[in-house]
Amino acid sequence: QVQLVESGGGSVQAGGSLRLSCAASGYTYCKAWFRQAPGKERERVATISSVIGSTNYADSVKGRFTISQDNAKNTLYLQMNYLKPEDTAMYYCAAATRGGACHSGGPGTYNYWGQGTQVTVSS
Numbered sequence: 323q324v325q326l327v328e329s330g331g332g333s334v335q336a337g338g339s340l341r342l343s344c345a346a347s348g349y350t351y352c353k354a355w356f357r358q359a360p361g362k363e364r365e366r367v368a369t370i371s372s373v374i375g376s377t378n379y380a381d382s383v384k385g386r387f388t389i390s391q392d393n394a395k396n397t398l399y400l401q402m403n404y405l406k407p408e409d410t411a412m413y414y415c416a417a418a419t420r421g422g423a424c425h426s427g428g429p430g431t432y433n434y435w436g437q438g439t440q441v442t443v444s445s
Contacts, residue, residue: 324348324434326415331439338405338443344398344415344436346391352424354432355389355400357411357441367413368400369425378425383409405443412438 330342346353354369368389369378377389388401398415416432418424423431 324350324417324419326417326434326436328413328415328436328439331413331441333442333444334405336406336443336445339401339403340405340441342400342402342413342415342439342441344400346396346398346415346417348417348419348434350417350419350434351421352418352432353391353398354416354418354424355398356414356416356429356432357409358414359411362411364414364429365411366428370398371424372417376425402441405441407443407445409441410443411441413441414438 325347327345334340350372352371355367356364357367358364367380370389386404390399415436417434418432
């Protein structure tokens, strides 16, 4: 029922910016951006409650990334500023259709996933 399609990934130099988008159709309780770099575990980057709008960020991106949603366009965004090489990863849009731990849960909390979009930051 829920469909998620990411876009906006690409290559950028350190200090640059990228804006990721996720077309999200269907009902969701909460949405999130995860990322996974080669050899590393999938990491929760930012979350947003679909209904309430509250947000949460990983310490590593706090102050640099902003998650937002445009309900009229059914789109989730991740604005990434001051990018660092350590931000290089595959970024995934995710959604949960039931509540519980939107801001603290791991990948298992989210039952719908997009295909991923690659972000590469060079030094």
